[in-house]
């Protein structure tokens with residue numbers, strides 16, 4: 222992981238001395254006073270459709286996600302108004318976990334108040350023995366927080382396709398996402414899920430330019446009638462990406478691969 226310490230100060234110390242850190246320290250004091258040993262995170266179950274390499278998900282920003290993706294699995298559940306969940310913020314995050322922060326609602330969407338994001342990041346600082354995944358379809362917003370990110374953070378974005386299917390989501394299109402994520406000097410992961418029909422040469426070039434630490438590829442698990450690539454094209458993409466980076470193939474891709482399971486180590 223990157224060590225973002227500058228001089229003799231750690232990132233956390235720099236954060237606490239920054240204006241943002243001062244603003245949020247009062248929240249930190251309150252949080253510490255109320256700290257309980259409860260784990261509000263959801264442990265990721267084996268066989269879950271989420272990332273198998275993530276141990277927990279943790280959601281503080283909750284409710285109807287502003288990006289409103291047509292395939293969003295959260296639409297299966299009641300969608301309350303967007304809100305900040307103080308109770309979840311105050312619970313413990315443990316040690317040595319890999320936590321996907323904001324898995325059920327994109328907490329980096331442009332409508333989300335800065336203070337919600339800052340308070341969530343500050344909480345991660347208090348549990349600095351974990352690794353954190355921040356993933357967003359609005360990765361340009363990460364750029365506003367690079368001075369206060371914890372050291373053990375992965376940044377990710379979703380690039381389902383290089384094509385523009387504007388009926389799918391209100392999020393910035395994948396071209397905007399890939400330009401933004403390229404600007405970030407952090408360990409990067411790219412999620413190609415749910416994969417949609419694409420142009421092979423363009424997709425490969427995009428990933429090459431981003432140079433992520435790894436790519437995770439998965440398919441629609443919800444019968445959302447998305448424009449999907451053929452089996453041959455999907456296999457060609459996997460092979461080409463394996464020349465560039467590590468490729469993690471999710472189990473749900475086997476439907477598109479006509480039952481063939483491609484192991485990550487291949």
Ligand code: SF4
Pocket residue numbers: 286287288289290292293294295324325326327358390392
């Ligand atoms: S960005 Fe993620 S959480 Fe938000 S609507 Fe899309 S799939 Fe759902």
